[in-house]
Amino acid sequence: MASMLSSVIFPPPPSLIISVMSVVSLVAIAGLGISEILGKHLQYSRFWNLNSEKSTRMQIKLSSRTGMLVFYVPAFLSGVASFVLYPNHDLRLFLVKVTLTIHFFKRTIEVLFVHKYSTSGVVLDSAILISSSYFSATSSMIHGQYLTQGFPEPQVDLKYPGVLLFLLGIFGNLYHHLLLASLRTKSDKEYKIPKGGLFGLVICPHYLFEVLGFIGILFISQTLYPLCFTVGTIVYLMGRSYATRRWYLSKFEDFPKDVKALIPYVF
Template identity: 90%
Template structure:
């Protein structure tokens, strides 16, 4: 799993050396993406508990390249906007707030999931704490909020497209996860949605 995230993290770290830190919007985009992949790396090392199945190396390399190129492109794209007029409606500070809510909520729900299993325990359980009583994938919901925050900070086209792609992808994953839980647990609460409380 480290193969997924470390190259994108290094791209974020390198951007502080490669691109000037004078533009607040560029600085915030670099900081948000670097923090995002730093958190993911820390979670791989200290939080997540994985089942026996792994990821095929060629898939891991493809995913890693995707994260790396997306991170590098968002930062470089933001760098290229320096000197252009600022957007008429400035969303960077609401974006910072959304990003922080997203990253903290995502971390909290990952900790909840990790607490369900001990090292020797391989049995699946229905998570109940936090927003798990409303949606089966609140960690995905907060991931979406984090990327909406990054788009708000940036207010450029590529982060918008990446965020929309992330939303569609995580909607599909959360829907499949909910179906899996329904198939494995007879007592799975039917009012628990996939991603968005009370809606989807």
Template identity: 65%
Template sequence: MIPMLLKFVFPPPSSLFITAMSVIGVASLAGTGYSETRGKHLQYSKFWNVNSQKTTRNEIKLSSRTGMLMFYTPAFLAGVAAFALFPDEGFRFFLVSSALTIHYFKRVFEVLFVHKYSGGMGLDTVILISPGYLISTATIIYTQHLTRGVQEPPLDLKYLGVVLFLVGISGNFYHHYILSKLREKGGEKGYKIPQGGLFDMVICPHYLFEILGFVGISFISQTVYAFSVTIGSIFYLLGRSYATRKWYLSKFENFPKEVKALIPYVF
């Protein structure tokens, strides 16, 4: 099993920190995804205060735009800082850092200019999510730095990774744009059943393409830690998409039953 893995990943660094982060990352994201399927949601977007049993009187509530900027900006800055902190690290490192920086730049751009908002989010959600993005981004970059001077895996996946990343980020942006057009009228805050693109087949095509983007980054990186982040993210987005479809079914009597959660015809 190990020799097979070493055909397409760098040998894991002898770092207890990286090993621990790989395990913790998968476990925490998978656990959060499972919680989503059980109705315990991260409190943002349409799931703000869904099934909440507590009063919001003592909660600090932020606007969605402010909260989401706090989600993504630190990770974006970590990607930018990588170019200054680790100059001349080689082409693969450049591709990994560039992909992460572009990924979070796109998210910040969408928060400012694309997304339409209907609710808010709690500060506790921001405190939970923002460090997670920052730490995973910084750790992917640092793990890539540790591969300097290490023999490359026999199977080079970085160019396939670039293609997958570009398809993923483009598809994710396109479907976010479709969602934003559902509220073209000023002040409109209600939810509608999205249509167009892959929305006619799955209710969360933006998550599907986000997964594709993460797979692309892990292929570019070819480190165990990058793959662990991708696996954890897949588990989380599976749970989140399941919960999203369940929410639409509960809110719209005319929601088409053939529309799946994440994977056309399958799930």
């Protein structure tokens, strides 16, 4: 296993901070996924107020649009800043910077112009946690990639398949976000069972394509931090999609039982 990893992943960078952050990222994000399955949700979207009913602590609620901008804008700005902070002639580093910046730029544009929001919101604590995770992940991935310059390349070069996977993830995620947005008019705030695309197979195809996008970035990077972040993200989105499917089953009697959470026919 170690020899296989060494053929596709750069050696750990000469940075204790990046190495520690890699492990912390994996454990923390995967832990959030397990919490989702156990019913302790990050409080945004349909789950924004579930945990607040069990807490006596006063919580600040943001509008959905404001909360989601807090999620994504700092990470997007980190990506933009990296073109100044890390000038280079290394194609792999350039692609990591471009893909991360595009990913969070797309998410920001969707928040502003695509998503249609219910009456739910985002609890400030969850907004800060998610924003910090995305910002630190973007900064750490780019810095970790910068530290690989001058190192021998891994034996197996995955950056071009990674670009294809990233593009598939970006466009698949956007397509399913557009389908979700089409379910509501501006005055319609209610949730509905989504249809079209892969919604007939899984309730969260937008999460599935988000996973593919991050796997694409991992393939482009081939470094330790994106590996840990991507594994953690897969566990988290499995937990979030599992909780989402459970929520739909509880709210809609006609929700099709054969629709899975995240992976068609499997999970």
